[in-house]
Amino acid sequence: MSTNSEFHFADPISVVHFLKRVVPFNELENITLRKIAGRIILDFFPRGARILEQGVSEVKYVYFIQKGGVRIETDDPAEGLQLKDMREETDYFGILSIISGGKSIFDVTAIEDTFCYLLDRDTFMDLIRERPNFAAHLWERLSRDSIGQVYEQIRSEKLRPRAEDGLRLFNAPIKDVIKRSIETILAADSIQKAAGKMSQDKIGSLLVVDTTGEVVGIITDNDLRNKVVAKGVDPSVSVGSIMSAPVKTISEESICFDALVEMMHSQTHHLAVSGPNGITGVISAHDIMVDQGDSPISLYREIVAQKMIEGLYPLSRKMPFIVRSLILEGAKANDVTRMISILNDHIVSRVIYLLDQELGPAPYPFCWLTMGSEGRREQTFKTDQDNALIYETPPEGWDYVKDAKLYFRRFGNIAIKHLAACGYPLCKGEIMASNPKWRKPYAVWRNYFDNWMNAPEPQAVLHATIFFDFRGGYGEKSLAEKLRDYIVNQAPNRGIFLMHLARDCISTKSPLSFFKNFLVEKDGKYKNRLDLKTRGLVPFVDFARVLALRHGLRQTNTLDRIATLGEHSFIPNELYSETREAYEFQMQIRLVHQLRMIEEGKQPDNYIDPSELTDREKHTLKDAFEVINRIQGYLKNEFRVLE
Amino acid sequence: MKKLLEWLGFNRHELIKNNRRYFKTFDKDKPFDEYEYVVLDTELTGLDPRNSEVVSIGAVRVKNLRIMIGGSFFCYARPSKPLPKNSTLIHRITPQQIEKAPPLEDSLPKFIEYCHGAVLVGHFLKIDLTFLGKACRKNFGATLGNTWLDTLKLSQSLEDYKRRHTYSDDPVEQSFNLNKLAIKYNLPLFEKHDALEDAIQTAYLFIYLAHKLRMTGCVTLRDLLISQSNAILPSDQGYSTA
Numbered sequence: 001m002s003t004n005s006e007f008h009f010a011d012p013i014s015v016v017h018f019l020k021r022v023v024p025f026n027e028l029e030n031i032t033l034r035k036i037a038g039r040i041i042l043d044f045f046p047r048g049a050r051i052l053e054q055g056v057s058e059v060k061y062v063y064f065i066q067k068g069g070v071r072i073e074t075d076d077p078a079e080g081l082q083l084k085d086m087r088e089e090t091d092y093f094g095i096l097s098i099i100s101g102g103k104s105i106f107d108v109t110a111i112e113d114t115f116c117y118l119l120d121r122d123t124f125m126d127l128i129r130e131r132p133n134f135a136a137h138l139w140e141r142l143s144r145d146s147i148g149q150v151y152e153q154i155r156s157e158k159l160r161p162r163a164e165d166g167l168r169l170f171n172a173p174i175k176d177v178i179k180r181s182i183e184t185i186l187a188a189d190s191i192q193k194a195a196g197k198m199s200q201d202k203i204g205s206l207l208v209v210d211t212t213g214e215v216v217g218i219i220t221d222n223d224l225r226n227k228v229v230a231k232g233v234d235p236s237v238s239v240g241s242i243m244s245a246p247v248k249t250i251s252e253e254s255i256c257f258d259a260l261v262e263m264m265h266s267q268t269h270h271l272a273v274s275g276p277n278g279i280t281g282v283i284s285a286h287d288i289m290v291d292q293g294d295s296p297i298s299l300y301r302e303i304v305a306q307k308m309i310e311g312l313y314p315l316s317r318k319m320p321f322i323v324r325s326l327i328l329e330g331a332k333a334n335d336v337t338r339m340i341s342i343l344n345d346h347i348v349s350r351v352i353y354l355l356d357q358e359l360g361p362a363p364y365p366f367c368w369l370t371m372g373s374e375g376r377r378e379q380t381f382k383t384d385q386d387n388a389l390i391y392e393t394p395p396e397g398w399d400y401v402k403d404a405k406l407y408f409r410r411f412g413n414i415a416i417k418h419l420a421a422c423g424y425p426l427c428k429g430e431i432m433a434s435n436p437k438w439r440k441p442y443a444v445w446r447n448y449f450d451n452w453m454n455a456p457e458p459q460a461v462l463h464a465t466i467f468f469d470f471r472g473g474y475g476e477k478s479l480a481e482k483l484r485d486y487i488v489n490q491a492p493n494r495g496i497f498l499m500h501l502a503r504d505c506i507s508t509k510s511p512l513s514f515f516k517n518f519l520v521e522k523d524g525k526y527k528n529r530l531d532l533k534t535r536g537l538v539p540f541v542d543f544a545r546v547l548a549l550r551h552g553l554r555q556t557n558t559l560d561r562i563a564t565l566g567e568h569s570f571i572p573n574e575l576y577s578e579t580r581e582a583y584e585f586q587m588q589i590r591l592v593h594q595l596r597m598i599e600e601g602k603q604p605d606n607y608i609d610p611s612e613l614t615d616r617e618k619h620t621l622k623d624a625f626e627v628i629n630r631i632q633g634y635l636k637n638e639f640r641v642l643e
Numbered sequence: 644m645k646k647l648l649e650w651l652g653f654n655r656h657e658l659i660k661n662n663r664r665y666f667k668t669f670d671k672d673k674p675f676d677e678y679e680y681v682v683l684d685t686e687l688t689g690l691d692p693r694n695s696e697v698v699s700i701g702a703v704r705v706k707n708l709r710i711m712i713g714g715s716f717f718c719y720a721r722p723s724k725p726l727p728k729n730s731t732l733i734h735r736i737t738p739q740q741i742e743k744a745p746p747l748e749d750s751l752p753k754f755i756e757y758c759h760g761a762v763l764v765g766h767f768l769k770i771d772l773t774f775l776g777k778a779c780r781k782n783f784g785a786t787l788g789n790t791w792l793d794t795l796k797l798s799q800s801l802e803d804y805k806r807r808h809t810y811s812d813d814p815v816e817q818s819f820n821l822n823k824l825a826i827k828y829n830l831p832l833f834e835k836h837d838a839l840e841d842a843i844q845t846a847y848l849f850i851y852l853a854h855k856l857r858m859t860g861c862v863t864l865r866d867l868l869i870s871q872s873n874a875i876l877p878s879d880q881g882y883s884t885a
Contacts, residue, residue, distance in 0.1 A: 012712045012843070014833060042710035044850045046858070067831045115831055115847065118709070574858055633808055 015040050015117060021090045022064060024137040028127075036127070041118040042066070045110040048577030052094070052104040059097040059104050061118035065089055068114025073107045083332065086111070088616075095138070098124065111581065112623070174259055174273055175252035178281040184209045187216055187240035191228055194219055194239050205270045205282050208243045215279050217245030220270050247272045252280055259283055303346045309354045309418050312347055316423040319343065320381065320598045327595065333587035334559050341377035344424075345370075345473060348387075351418050352474040359411060363403040364441075366391035367475035368415075371431060375469040376541070377557045378587075381594050381604045384427045385419055386466055388438040390445050390479045404441065412439045431466055442479055446486055453487075453494040460497070461504045468545060469556045484554055491549040498550050502639035505542035510628035511535040518610045518622075526607040532590050533606035536625060540583045543631045546639075547571065558583060571634070579631060582624035589613075589621065656783030658755045663788035665760060671790065671865040675853060678864055680705040680792075681716075681761040682846035684838045685771045686736060688722055696722040697747050697774050698736055700754055701839030703846050704761065708853055710846045716757045717839045719744035736837075748782040755779070755787070762864065763791040766821045766845045792867055794845055795819045797852045799874035804859045824848055 015037035019025045025033070041061075045051050045068070052059060054075050069088040075081050084106060087093055097104045098121055128135045185194050185206045194206055198221060208217040219239055227242045228235060249272040250259050259271055273281045299318050306312050319340060326336050352368050372386035373379050389412055394400040412433035420426055433439050440448070452460040452467070468487065472480025491498070511519040511530055519535070520528045530536070544561035547553075551570050555561045559580060566576030594604035610618060635641065683702035689695035702716040719736070721744045726736070754775075765771050768791055776786035798819060818824075821844060825832055830847045833840045853867070861867055 012715060012839075014840070014843070015712060038713040040712050042712050042847070042850075044708070044847070044854055046854045067829070113829060113851070117712075572858075637808060 012037055012040075018064070018066060018090070018117065022092065024134060027134055027137065028131070032127070032131075036119060036123065039120060039123045041120075043116050043118055045070075045114045045116065046574070047110055047113050048574055048581075049110045049114075050107065051110060051114075051116075052097070052106065052108040054104055054107045057104040059094050060121050061094060062092055062098065062121075062124050063094045063108075064092045064117040064119065066115040066117055068110060068112040068116075070114060071109045071111045073109070074105070075107060081107070095124075173252065174250065174254050174283055175275070175280070178252070178273055178283050182207055182279060182281050184215075185219070185239055186211070187243070188238050190236050191224070191233070191239055191242065192235040195224055195228075195235070198224075204284055206239075207247065207272060207279065207282060208239055208245070215247060215272065216240070217243035218247040218270055218272060218282070219243045222269065244268070249274045249279065250283070251275075299343055300346060303343070303350055306350060306354075309351055309358075310421075312350055312354075312418075313421050313423075316344070316347055320595060323381075323591070323595055324599075327592065332584060333591045334584055336591055337378050337380060337587065338557075340379045340381075341374060344374065344379055347422055348419065349474040351422065352415060355411065355415055355418065356474075359407070359414075362391070362411070363400075363407050364392040364394055365476035365479065366408065366411075367477055367479040368433070368473040369470045369480060370473050371470050372466045373469075375471040375556050377471075378541075380591055381598060383424070385416065385424045386427055386431050387416075387419075387433050387473075388431070388467075388470070389433040389440075390483065391441050392476070392479065393441040393443040405436075408433075408439050409436065429466075442482065445483055449483070449487055450490070453490060453497045461500055464497075464501055464545070465542065468549065471556050487549070488552045488554055492552045498546055499639045499641060501542070501546040501549070502635040503641045505539055505546060505635055506632045506641055508535065508539050508542075508628075510539070510625045510632075512622060512625045518618075518625075520610065521607070526605075528611070529607035529609050531606055532586060532593070532608050536586045536621075536628075537583070537590070539628045539631065540579060540586075543579070543635060546635065575630060575634060578627050582627040585620055585624050589617065655785050656752075658752055659779060659783040659785045659787075662755060662759070663785060666788035666790060669790055671868065672863050674862055675857075675864045675867050676708045679761045680764050680849065681758045681789075682710075682764040682842050682849055683716075683758075683768075683771060684765060684841040684845060685774060686838045687770075687774060688724075688726060690770070692773050692777060694724075695774070696720075696724070697778060698722055698726070698741055699838045700750070700775075701837060701842040702754070702757060703839070703842050704757075705764070705846055705850065708850050710843070710850065712843065715839055715843070716754065717837075718750040718754070720747035720750055721745065722747075747778050751778060751782060755783075758787070758789055761789065763787070763789045764794060764845065764849050765791070766794045766841075766848065768793045768795075790864070790868070792849070793871055794821075794824075794848045794852060796871035796874040797856065797867065798824055798848070800870040801852055801855055801859070803874065804856075821845060821848065 016030070016033045019028070019033050019036065025036075028036075047068075051057075051063070051070060054073075065087055067089055069086060070093065071083065072085040072087060072093060073081050073083050093106070093108055094104075097106070128138070183197070183201060183203055183206050185197060185208055187208050187210055198204070198206060205218055205220040207215050208219055210216050217240070219242065223242055223244065227233060233242065248262065248268060250262055252273045252275045262271060270282055270284045272279050273283050299315065299322055303312065303315055306315075322343070323336055323340065326339060348368065348370070356362065367390050369375075369388040369390055370386065371388060373383050374386060389408055391404060391408060394404050412435075416426065416432050416434040426432065431438060449467070452463050470480065470483070509519075513519055518530050520530050540562075541558050544558045544565070547565050547570060548555060548561040551565065551568070553561055553564050555564055562571075562576060562579050562583070565571045566573065566580075571579075589608060590606060593608050594606075597604045610621075613621065681702050681704055683700065685697050685701075686699040687695050688698055697720055699719045700716065704711045704714055719741045721741050723746070726738050726741070763772070772787070772791065779786050821841065822832070824830075825844060825848060828848070828851055830844075830851060833844045856867065856870060861870055
């Protein structure tokens with residue numbers, strides 16, 4: 001085939017125009033750009049397509065995104081899949097992999113239908129060799145580690161530091177955080193003496209002073225471990241021989257953040273704090289973290305350390321701070337809601353455990369059940385209590401039954417009050433363990449579910465949305481598992497019940513108008529706002545539930561359900577990936593919205609104002625809503641729902 | 644004598660003979676991404692095959708379902724009659740631009756060569772093929788034998804599938820105009836309207852449709868041919884050469 005006739009354009013002008021918008025390729029002169037353009041190939045990746053696979057794909061091209069967007073992730077055995085970056089139009093990827101030898105160092109997935117210009121490796125490498133200046137600029141850009149754009153945008157624009165009581169990490173002066181007076185030891189004293197003092201006072205460091213009282217160094221528990229124990233140094237030698245000197249100091253007026261930076265910089269965990277009259281104390285990374293109180297771990301420790309139920313009351317109020325710090329660190333909504341659920345689980349479990357201790361042994365093994373969003377591990381902030389209690393079926397005979405009824409009535413009522421005091425509002429529908437109806441032995445629970453699955457009335461469908469997502473909390477979890485076994489076994493055969501669930505899911509229309517505008521509330525308190533939960537998220541939750549029941553899955557978490565459905569090819573691959581993305585994105589939007597409301601001192605709700613979204617968020621949200629039509633279409637077909 | 648032979652079809656051009664021989668035994672059952680395609684667009688002086696002519700051809704090859712943007716084909720062709728004024732308004736080709744261009748029969752062999760072995764693709768391709776075929780028959784004794792796909796029909800087929808498989812109140816799509824489809828599918832848009840830009844725009848549409856149709860179960864070239872023949876063209880095609 002001839003390719004050299006005068007009829008062939010070597011430089012499609014559209015490619016040249018495109019490259020002129022790509023930094024630093026825009027530095028290249030026209031003739032070079034035209035040469036490159038002549039080698040360009042265009043490829044298309046449907047949304048959800050894996051473009052490059054970490055460690056597997058041979059990277060033969062530099063990919064320039066002409067339209068669409070991709071997600072860049074690394075899969076680390078230790079840390080799992082981690083979002084590294086999002087790239088969109090005029091961004092590129094693949095260069096680092098080419099430089100580092102060929103195999104892709106990332107997973108790259110199209111998050112929208114994506115068109116990429118491909119520049120072959122050889123042409124690109126020639127360019128690098130021939131243009132040292134261009135290469136230098138390219139390296140500079142590549143080394144600037146940019147963070148995911150959509151999430152970054154949400155983090156930076158939506159979560160401005162709070163004015164007065166912003167993150168303590170950023171504005172608390174060190175002098176507010178150091179609590180102890182300074183503890184010192186003489187340089188001539190033995191290591192043994194130092195270790196004894198540290199363990200007695202439960203402190204992690206001592207300042208080392210000479211005979212005049214001048215601070216000459218510091219000794220820390222790390223020094224004891226690394227320099228003494230590990231190396232078998234004789235503990236009778238002097239502290240002076242193993243101390244770190246000179247000691248790094250920081251002004252007591254500095255903010256904690258600076259202290260952390262200094263610690264990371266000098267690779268130490270302790271800094272001496274200096275005031276106007278010399279050293280006033282020592283600050284450790286641990287002190288800052290504890291003061292911060294925003295780490296999930298610190299809250300967890302606080303929860304499990306409580307010996308009195310009342311001590312748990314204030315703890316759930318710390319949740320927003322933890323969520324905030326997680327979001328700032330770049331956690332995805334699903335991870336955040338799981339974290340919230342885990343921490344809530346711990347609070348609830350601790351309440352029930354302490355109550356169990358207080359009331360004395362239960363007559364029959366029981367299990368605390370969590371329902372609804374808590375059952376699905378999808379809690380955001382302050383969700384109503386949805387709970388119940390299941391216990392082992394007592395033997396026949398009124399006395400046995402009475403024992404159980406009396407004990408669990410007391411148990412349920414007290415537990416609910418404690419949980420309300422912990423900040424979990426009572427459920428208006430009375431779906432709580434204080435309601436005798438939802439405090440039953442296994443046999444009764446099994447009958448409940450059996451009836452719901454047999455005679456699907458509107459009430460049954462409502463119950464399905466709450467009860468079928470149950471999960472065992474504190475107690476004898478095998479009771480909950482047994483109940484789940486029964487449902488997993490039965491539900492797939494209850495066609496009419498499933499069909500009703502599917503119909504219920506289909507009845508919620510996607511909140512997009514015919515012209516693809518958001519459908520918002522027309523009047524009332526939430527005028528011009530969009531109910532993201534009912535209109536946006538619920539259809540996905542319902543979709544995952546009905547299919548999970550149909551295919552006998554045990555999972556209750558929506559994303560887990562969708563993932564399992566996808567893995568077993570119960571739903572088409574494309575539907576799986578778009579469902580997952582659409583759901584995750586909405587969760588993220590909702591979480592940030594609620595966090596903002598809390599920070600503004602309002603009660604968090606699910607009503608978002610589309611006009612407050614960025615264009616990109618609007619666009620992505622519309623895409624997410626369009627998925628609702630597809631999942632409903634799928635259900636309609638799958639369950640032969642007639643309208 | 645020579646003219647008589649031509650008229651009887653004895654004197655078919657070697658290129659056309661090769662072309663027709665190749666496609667006579669063309670295997671249509673391989674996965675469709677293994678074929679090479681030439682996506683083309685022509686600019687015409689009008690729509691009446693009896694007295695309108697091709698004034699330019701733009702085409703781009705698609706290999707592995709990727710557009711080989713660098714290796715495109717473009718030519719102007721001087722028509723035998725002066726350009727009518729209204730066609731100038733449509734595709735912005737001025738009489739000056741084609742004054743010095745060779746007549747179509749000079750460029751045609753190169754184009755036939757360019758299309759060698761490839762499945763032809765175009766948007767409402769029937770029109771382009773009518774005119775190109777006419778020119779080929781006149782100059783080389785026969786029309787092109789290439790297997791061809793029409794993106795208009797393929798998009799129709801995709802829409803049919805979506806309607807059958809989703810729950811949607813969207814009305815039946817009325818317009819299958821190239822630009823409107825590009826907007827609907829959120830494809831990169833090309834503003835310029837010469838035959839090459841339109842061919843590239845069509846190529847984007849084609850690879851988009853090919854990927855999407857693959858998700859509906861199309862695997863081989865024959866599957867694509869079947870799905871396009873099953874597509875029902877709406878009564879108002881909304882098609883214009885613009």
